[in-house]
Amino acid sequence: MKTAAGVLGKVQATRSASLWNDAWRRLKKNKVAVISLIYTLFICLVALLANHLAPYSYKDPIGDPNLFSTLFPSLKFPFGTDQLSRDLFSRCIYGAQMSMSVGIVTAVSSLVLGLIYGGISGYVGGRLDGVLMRIVDVLFSFPSLLLIILIQSMIGRGLLGIYLALTIVGWVSTARLVRGQVLQVKEMVYVEAARSIGSRGTMIVFRHIFPNILGPLIVTLTFNIPNNILAESFLSFLGLGVPPPYASWGSLARDGYQALQTYPHLIFFPSILIFLVVLAFNLLGDGLRDALDPKMKR
Amino acid sequence: MRNALLPILLLLFSITSCTKAKHDQTFRFVLTSEPPSLDWSLATDHVSADILVNIMEGLVIFDNNLKPQPAMAEKWDVSPDGKTYTFHIRKNIKWNDGKPLTAHDFYYSWQRLLDPKTAAEYAYFLFDVKNAQEFNSGKLKDFSKVGLKVVDNYTFQVELSHPASYFINVPTFWVTFPMRKDIVEKFGPNWTDPQNIVTAGPFILSDWKHDAKVTLTRNPTYYGTPAIPEKIEALIINEDITAISLFETDKVQLIRRIPPLELQRFKNKPEYINAPYLRGYYYGFNVNKPPFDNPKVRQAFSYAIDRKQIVSILKGGQIPATSWVPKGMFGFEPGVGIGFDSKKARSLLAEAGYPDGKGLPKITLYFDSRDDNRLVAEKVQSLWKEHLGIEVTLENAEWKVYLKQLQTDTPQVWRLGWGADYPDPHNFLELFTSYSGNNNTHWKNQTYDTLINEGAKEFDRNKREEIYRDAQILLTEKDVPMMPLFYEAQNILLKPYVKGFQPNAMNILILKNVEMDS
Numbered sequence: 001m002k003t004a005a006g007v008l009g010k011v012q013a014t015r016s017a018s019l020w021n022d023a024w025r026r027l028k029k030n031k032v033a034v035i036s037l038i039y040t041l042f043i044c045l046v047a048l049l050a051n052h053l054a055p056y057s058y059k060d061p062i063g064d065p066n067l068f069s070t071l072f073p074s075l076k077f078p079f080g081t082d083q084l085s086r087d088l089f090s091r092c093i094y095g096a097q098m099s100m101s102v103g104i105v106t107a108v109s110s111l112v113l114g115l116i117y118g119g120i121s122g123y124v125g126g127r128l129d130g131v132l133m134r135i136v137d138v139l140f141s142f143p144s145l146l147l148i149i150l151i152q153s154m155i156g157r158g159l160l161g162i163y164l165a166l167t168i169v170g171w172v173s174t175a176r177l178v179r180g181q182v183l184q185v186k187e188m189v190y191v192e193a194a195r196s197i198g199s200r201g202t203m204i205v206f207r208h209i210f211p212n213i214l215g216p217l218i219v220t221l222t223f224n225i226p227n228n229i230l231a232e233s234f235l236s237f238l239g240l241g242v243p244p245p246y247a248s249w250g251s252l253a254r255d256g257y258q259a260l261q262t263y264p265h266l267i268f269f270p271s272i273l274i275f276l277v278v279l280a281f282n283l284l285g286d287g288l289r290d291a292l293d294p295k296m297k298r
Numbered sequence: 299m300r301n302a303l304l305p306i307l308l309l310l311f312s313i314t315s316c317t318k319a320k321h322d323q324t325f326r327f328v329l330t331s332e333p334p335s336l337d338w339s340l341a342t343d344h345v346s347a348d349i350l351v352n353i354m355e356g357l358v359i360f361d362n363n364l365k366p367q368p369a370m371a372e373k374w375d376v377s378p379d380g381k382t383y384t385f386h387i388r389k390n391i392k393w394n395d396g397k398p399l400t401a402h403d404f405y406y407s408w409q410r411l412l413d414p415k416t417a418a419e420y421a422y423f424l425f426d427v428k429n430a431q432e433f434n435s436g437k438l439k440d441f442s443k444v445g446l447k448v449v450d451n452y453t454f455q456v457e458l459s460h461p462a463s464y465f466i467n468v469p470t471f472w473v474t475f476p477m478r479k480d481i482v483e484k485f486g487p488n489w490t491d492p493q494n495i496v497t498a499g500p501f502i503l504s505d506w507k508h509d510a511k512v513t514l515t516r517n518p519t520y521y522g523t524p525a526i527p528e529k530i531e532a533l534i535i536n537e538d539i540t541a542i543s544l545f546e547t548d549k550v551q552l553i554r555r556i557p558p559l560e561l562q563r564f565k566n567k568p569e570y571i572n573a574p575y576l577r578g579y580y581y582g583f584n585v586n587k588p589p590f591d592n593p594k595v596r597q598a599f600s601y602a603i604d605r606k607q608i609v610s611i612l613k614g615g616q617i618p619a620t621s622w623v624p625k626g627m628f629g630f631e632p633g634v635g636i637g638f639d640s641k642k643a644r645s646l647l648a649e650a651g652y653p654d655g656k657g658l659p660k661i662t663l664y665f666d667s668r669d670d671n672r673l674v675a676e677k678v679q680s681l682w683k684e685h686l687g688i689e690v691t692l693e694n695a696e697w698k699v700y701l702k703q704l705q706t707d708t709p710q711v712w713r714l715g716w717g718a719d720y721p722d723p724h725n726f727l728e729l730f731t732s733y734s735g736n737n738n739t740h741w742k743n744q745t746y747d748t749l750i751n752e753g754a755k756e757f758d759r760n761k762r763e764e765i766y767r768d769a770q771i772l773l774t775e776k777d778v779p780m781m782p783l784f785y786e787a788q789n790i791l792l793k794p795y796v797k798g799f800q801p802n803a804m805n806i807l808i809l810k811n812v813e814m815d816s
Contacts, residue, residue: 059680065610070559083559083611084677157693239667244676244692258539258669259559 019215019292026291033287036280043096043277044104050097054090059245061085070263080265082255091247092269098248099274103229106166111221113167114174121175122182123205129179136175144169148235157243162235166228177220181213188212215292222285226278233274249274324529325796325812327552328541330668331697332509332534336490338472339411339418342736343701344717348807349512349532350472354499357385357404357454357469362800364721366466370399370476370498370521371454380461381428385469387452391521393478393498401454403476408446410482411473419705419735420473422728423719426754428459431733460755463762467720500525500810509534525810526798536696538669545569545791551814552799553791554807557669558613561789572615573788573801576624576718578726579616581663581678582739582780584708589658594650596778599711600636601643602685605783608677612670615787621770622726624785626803628759629723629766635774635782640685647686655688662691664709666700671713674783704738712738715786718804723766724754730773730780741779746772 027033046053061084062068068085071077079088121132151165185191186209194204233250235241237257242248249270256266333346341350359369368374371385391399408427411418412434425431428445432438445457458465468474478496485494492503500522501514512532516525533550535541538557544550556564564570583590583599590596605618617625620635644654652658663679665671672694679690690711695703704712716736719725728734731750732742746769753765774782788801798811 060684061680065607069611083673084680158691239694244672245679258557260539261542262559262563 023215023288023291027287030287030290032283033291036284036287039280040277040284043280044100046093047097047100050093054087054093056087056090058091058094058247059086062087070259070266072263073265079269080263082266083259088252088266088269091252092249092273095247095249095252095270096273098242098246099229099232099250099277102162102166102232102242102248103225106163106170106228106232107221107224109163109167110170110224111174111217113171114176115178115217117171118175118178118180119182119205119209122179123186123201123209125183125186133176133179136172139172140176144231149240152240157240159242159246162232162241166231169231170224170228174220174224177216178213181216182209185209185212219285219289219292222281222288226281229274229281230278323527323814324531325527325552325809325814326531326533326550327807327809328544328550328554329512329532329534330538330541330555331536333512334698334701336495336503336506338475339407339416339420339477341472342419343697344715344805345697347472349503349514350475351806352499352501352514352530352809353495353497353503353517354472354475356471356475357387358466360470360720360802360804360806362802364802364804366470369470371469374466376466381458383456383458383465384449385454385456387454388521389452391498392519393496394502394517394519395496396519397478397496399476399498400451401448402451403478404454404474405446405448406479407475407477409441409444410477412441412444418473422731422734422736423468423471423473425733426458426460426462426465426468428457430459435733461757462724462754463757464720464722464724464754467722467725471719501530523810526813527809530809536667542791545793548793551793551796554788554805555668555670556614556789556791558611558673561613564791568794569791571788571790571792571801573790574626574803575786575788575805576626576721576803577715577786577805578619578622578624578782579674579713579715579784579786580622580780580782581711581713583778584710584712585739585741585779587708587710589650589652589661590710592650593777594646595652596781597636598643598646598650598686599682600774600778600781601639601646602682603678603781603783604638604681606638607681608674609784611673611677612784614789616784617787619782619784621774622780622782623723623766623770624718624726627718627721627723627726629726629763629770631767631770634767634770636778643685644687655686658688660691661688661710662693664693664695664700664703664712666697666713667694668697675713708738708740714738717786721804723762724750727753727766727769727773739779741777743772743777746777 056062062081063085065085068081070083071081073080077087077089079092082088082091117132121129147169148165151168152161155161155164191204191208194208232241232248233253236248236250237254239254241250252270253267256270259266329345329348331345333349334343335341335346336349338350338354341347355369357369357371358366361367370387370391372388373386375384376382387401393399408424410416412421412424412430414434414436421434429438429443430445433441433444445459447455449455481494481496482489488494492506495503497503500517500520502517504515505513511534514530516528518524533544535544538555541550541553542557542560545553583596585591605620609616609618620637621631623629623631647653647655663675665675675692679692682688682690703709716726716729727750730737730739730741731747749765749769749772753762753769756762756765773780788805790801792799795815796812797815798813
């Protein structure tokens with residue numbers, strides 16, 4: 001005869017079926033997403049450890065420009081060297097640090113800004129919501145490239161300028177998304193229930209609304225990061241991005257563009273790195289979105 | 299009906315393709331940026347010059363050996379004391395609106411150049427003329443006292459304040475070209491628009507799409523032999539690599555700047571021409587902005603540059619330069635100037651009060667957005683970091699904007715080139731006098747001015763060489779308001795089926811004899 005303890009033991013042995021565990025399990029099944037996750041984590045690691053991984057400096061020439069200038073890829077220099085006899089492999093590693101940090105930091109900052117703005121707008125509702133969203137509409141119709149140039153001309157061409165410019169241009173769409181999500185969740189039964197038992201606003205926001213919009217937010221973040229990486233690359237290619245001697249993949253592509261037909265390796269390697277990272281983040285974002293969608297039953 | 303449409307479209311398509319396949323007789327070349335100005339009293343740069351020398355001419359013109367030859371003046375007399383030049387203007391020259399070209403047009407143009415209200419940077423070009431400098435500085439209000447005279451409709455007389463051996467070269471330069479007073483006064487700043495401008499050269503400015511294309515057409519009323527090309531298009535292309543693709547797909551016939559890495563690909567091809575160039579590339583300081591108000595700091599920065607490295611990056615046959623008068627001109631002094639010396643650079647910087655670069659304010663190096671300029675700037679940035687321990691910020695702007703910035707608020711360090719306006723050292727060294735409108739260093743040195751004036755008056759070649767040697771020592775070794783980096787070379791791509799184009803050491807782009815075999 002089974003004892004009560006035995007039955008209880010079996011109950012405790014089943015895995016807890018929270019949203020996050022469910023999502024993680026679904027994600028693990030998606031092979032493409034897992035590969036993309038591993039790749040993005042790998043690039044992040046490279047970016048963090050750039051100083052230790054790069055065999056040469058990103059800005060100092062290797063030696064006599066007559067000997068080391070613009071070499072094709074070889075065992076000693078896996079990506080070759082550039083016109084100022086700098087090792088392209090090291091420059092690409094530092095480029096990873098620059099591109100990833102710009103992409104991730106600006107995506108996170110715009111997310112935080114958008115979260116606060118959209119959250120307030122959606123939760124408070126009414127006239128404030130209308131006013132805030134009209135402001136967002138106006139900002140949204142601004143050509144982003146012009147806005148970036150404007151911000152950079154005011155703050156200067158340095159790193160701070162790029163971070164600020166991309167953050168300011170990016171928070172608008174996140175604000176809209178958050179506001180939509182908050183409006184949706186606000187009408188849910190459990191929020192009504194919480195209000196009816198007397199929970200205060202802040203408690204509702206933090207305990208009910210915020211966790212329920214987190215899913216879409218994470219997915220948005222995963223898509224915004226490659227967008228910002230691409231935006232920074234595009235700006236650097238135009239000459240508006242990181243100033244020399246800093247190197248991002250975009251500015252490396254720009255340097256390599258001069259020798260497109262004669263030394264294609266100079267533009268090939270940075271470009272393929274941009275491509276792979278953007279692809280990986282997008283595939284990961286797709287996988288996360290599928291995994292976090294509570295309506296999908298598997 | 300539907301069935302008939304396809305054959306009709308194919309027919310139309312094949313007709314248009316047929317006309318494209320035939321060789322277009324328009325000569326096309328690349329302009330590396332939008333011309334800042336086509337007003338020849340105001341233009342100071344080589345891009346504007348490319349257009350100006352084809353739509354206008356002056357009294358005198360250089361032949362391909364850079365010897366002055368009669369142009370609009372059929373002959374001239376020089377007085378025995380060397381101070382008075384009398385130019386006899388041809389009587390058959392017409393402006394392209396039909397009006398005859400007379401000495402009055404020269405008088406008006408030279409007056410406009412010297413008029414302080416015009417604020418022409420090149421006003422100093424005519425300072426050899428009697429009372430010209432006094433009039434331009436505002437000390438003299440009555441222009442009739444300046445040494446210019448219209449003797450009659452076709453005789454223009456110039457009186458100098460002192461004889462000058464190089465003076466016959468001066469009227470070849472575009473700022474001395476004649477100008478129509480009625481047109482300039484009628485249209486104001488828009489007088490150079492294609493529908494307003496009136497010219498008398500081998501070509502007419504028929505269209506100017508800003509930042510895109512300048513179109514010239516043959517001038518039927520040109521006084522000389524009619525130009526061979528019927529139409530010329532100058533395509534404004536900022537990116538050198540784009541220009542190369544256009545050249546390779548036969549969309550342009552002439553390029554005069556090749557990206558350093560592409561040079562290797564073309565070096566052995568028949569399209570490639572390498573020619574000497576009387577042009578220097580230098581970095582200038584603003585001697586009023588700290589830390590460059592201290593000559594020791596300027597010297598230190600110059601000692602820290604290894605010019606050989608810069609030249610090996612550019613791979614275009616450039617020549618490292620420590621002095622200012624270029625190779626190929628008399629007065630060239632390779633032994634003068636500051637060479638590469640890392641130890642000396644550091645010790646000078648320490649002597650100036652900034653050991654290892656500590657205590658220095660933020661320093662910005664400013665350059666115009668050209669790919670080779672960027673390479674040089676990055677190299678110099680890394681050299682200064684390596685040998686002085688200083689981090690310099692790089693900034694760049696498009697040519698037209700860049701020139702404006704140099705005039706209005708000169709940055710601490712900036713780059714420029716200087717091509718000879720005529721093949722005489724006076725033209726190169728005069729650039730840094732206190733009265734030169736083209737001197738962006740803000741350096742004013744009485745000793746230097748005196749040396750240049752003496753050299754201008756001197757006719758004995760050996761004495762002139764000595765004077766110019768002293769001037770260059772002061773300019774590039776002692777006070778160092780600027781750092782010469784290298785002398786340029788011309789790297790040209792020209793389609794083999796183009797005849798009649800001869801590069802000259804001053805890169806004067808004369809296109810009237812260009813002929814294209816189909």
